[in-house]
Amino acid sequence: MDPELYKATIGGDLLEFVREMERLANDRHQCYLPASCVQLGPQKNTILHLATSYGHHEIVKLVCKDLPHLLAEKDARGDTALHLAARAGDTNLILLLTDSDYAVLALLGATNEEDNTPLHEALIHRHENAATTLIDKNRNMNYSVNHEGKSLMYLAAEAGYVAIISLLMDNPVGNYALDGKHKTKSPVHAAILGRNIARMVLLNFSLSDFYTLKSFVFSKYVLKLLWRKDRSSFYKRCEKGGNPLHCAAYIGFTDGISFLLKKSYILAYLRDRQGLLPIHMAASQGHVDIIQLMVQDRPDSREQLTLQGQNILHIAAKSGKCRALERMLKMPELEKLINEKDADGNTPLHVATIYGHPKVVSSLTWDERVILQLENKDGLTALDIAEEQMKPYMASFQKRLTWMALRVVGAPKAPHSKSATYVNLMLEEQPTTENYRDKVNVILLVATLVATVTFSAGFAMPGGYKNSDPSQGIANMLEKVKFQEFVICDSLAMYSSIAVAVMLLWAQLGDQKSMHVALKLALPLLGIALAMMSIAFTAGVYLVVSKLNWLAHFVLFMGLNFVIVLVLLFLPLCFLGSSNYHRFRFLSYCPFCLMLYALGSYAENEAAE
Incomplete structure (x- = not known):
């Protein structure tokens, strides 16, 4: 041009x-x-x-x-x-x-x-006045579907345009026929999905987008209009074989669920292609309000199982919906489902363990109604399953945290089972030995570094030394309490790290069992060395800045908090175990929760909930 x-x-x-x-x-x-x-x-x-x-x-x-x-x-x-x-x-x-x-x-x-006409474009881009024009x-124009199989009715329902849907229904312009490829594009599904799209936009942006707000508000009115005009569309299936109630349960459309249950409760008993019912979809997404609504309206829906024999607690546990599961555990109507087994004999606790959801496992194990001793059809308790998943080079950190969640509450192993873990370890002795050697080398390196640092600190005393007789070579701050703390903690740190190094050197000369014992003893000693080194550093810095009170107290406060956090993080590595005493279990549970929070697992899947 x-x-x-x-x-x-x-x-x-x-x-x-x-x-x-x-x-x-x-x-x-x-x-x-x-x-x-x-x-x-x-x-x-x-x-x-x-x-x-x-x-x-x-x-x-x-x-x-x-x-x-x-x-x-x-x-x-x-x-x-x-x-x-x-x-x-x-x-x-x-x-x-x-x-x-x-x-x-x-x-x-x-x-x-x-394959979009101008009218398709107007509806896709949410221009109601342009579409009406x-x-x-x-009004007698014959429009076909676009390449996605979306008709004018579908797009109008997705946008929540009640007036345009009325126009399309009352005039020949709305007549269309879907071929076999696009017969799943139902306006009813579009109205429900349009509400979800609007909800996501409103959550991420603002209410300034008027078309989004209209779609959010008018979705239920679109459903009412479609019910009056075309009830057969409410029984059409989507691409995954779900009916409109599946779709509404999946996105958490409470008003849509209420409307659909009142108009056609039979939808609550129809399965999709995976054999899931609408209440199962709600459980998989953590929509507890939907579950409560469906249980109140159709009380027998709480007993509905998947094709694998799993109830809604199984599904929530499988999906890792922790908050939802905690709310469901508080529902009296669902109490009998807590220890129910699926087709493989797995309870919700077994399922959460299999899929490695530590926060879900933790929530279940601290509920007194959950029976930790239950075995599945393979004769395995939840702890047995967790230990089977702790294979060398295979267990993710999520799996390890899941195992920890069971250990801190005293979950038992099956009395008649030696657990397949022992067999697996025997079959894979060589990779397990190499795994132990790697751990030994890492801890040995850390212990050597601690010993080197603390040895150097012992000759670089805070405040220096006296240069005149008769006290030449004596530390200037010998009489200070903090100096004495520095010397004691520095000495303990050095001797502990040396003991760890010697212990691990001997372990490398032995077999796998000796390595395991050495690691078990070395970890607590290394924890003591690190803690003592931290305290020694805090005491030394406090001494040299003691003239400025606020700074000295700030250093002391910061050092104390760090040592506490260090101990809590190190405790699970050294002393994590089961106990029948609630207080000891609680002490073990605190560092476990801290690790979950610090590593991002504590809020697992909460964004989706």
Whole structure:
């Protein structure tokens, strides 16, 4: 396209546009330029496309009058100028472009590469007034579905446009037939899914987007209208074989659930292709309000099982929905499901252990109604399963935390089972030995570093030494309590780290069993060394800044808190075990929770809930 004409078109100056058009007309008559250069841009845009894109009404009006053949021209994406006007939601441009009967007949049914007509574009981009204007142009127009199989009714229901749905239902324009490929695109599903899209937009942005707010508010009214006009669409299945109640339960559409249960409770008993019922979908997404509503309306729904014999507690545990599970445990109606077994004999605790959800396991084990001793059909308790998953090089940290969650509450192993772990370890003795050697080397390295640092600190005393007789070489701050603390803690740290190093050196000369024993003894000693080194550092820094009270107290406070955190983090590595005493279990549980929180597992899946 001629650059001057291009600038004049997008600039919107009508006089300049007319001047450039006249210039090019004269040039063509003198054979300076081919006619194609006047009309087409790089993306096959005509001057009408450009003027429409930039919303220059006067230029559009002039082009429609003098060059009406440009109305049917398409750009590289197959869009006419009317597509662009509908996508922008500019009703004035739509009226200008459809001013003649020829334009109405030629443009309303024109499709682009995505098989969208201008009316499809208006609905997709949530321009209700533009869509109404296009419908009113020809209410007898026959529209097909686009390449996604979405009809006008589907798009209007997804947007929550009650008035447009009424227009489509009351006039031939809304008649459409879905082929086998797209028969799952039901307007009922669209109304429910549109509500979820609106909810996500509102959560992430603001209420300023009016179309989103309308879609959020009017979804239930769309369902009511569709029920009055076309009840058969409520029994159509989606791509996954779910009915509208499945869809509403999955996204947590409470009003939709209430409406659907009142109109057709049979939907609550229909399975999708995976054999799941609507209440199972709600449990998998952690929508407890939906579960409560369904249990109140259809009390027998709490007994509904999947094809694998799992109840809603099994599903919530499998999905890792911790908060939802905790709320479900408080529901009296679900109490009998807590220890119920599925087809494989697994309780919800077994399932949570298998899928490695430590927070869910923790919530279940601290509920006194959960029986920790129950075995599945393989004769395994939850702890047996957790230990089987602790294979070398295979157990993720989530699995290890799951095992810890069971240990801190005293979960038992099956009395008649030696657990497959022992067999696995015997079969995989070589990789297990290598795994022990790696651990030994890491701890040995840390112990050596601690010994080196504390040895150096012993000769670099805070405050220095006296240089005059008779006390030459004596520390200047020998009488200070904090100095004495520094010396004691530094000495303990060094001797503990040396003991760890010697112990692990001996362990490397022995077999796998000796390594295991050495590691068990070395870890507590290394923890003591690290804690003593931290206290020694705090005492030494406190001494040298003691003249400034606020700074000295700040250092002391910070050091004390760090040591406490260090002990809590190190405790599970050294002393984690089971106990029948509630106080000891609670002490073990505190560092376990701290590790979950610090590593991001404490809030596991809570964003999705």
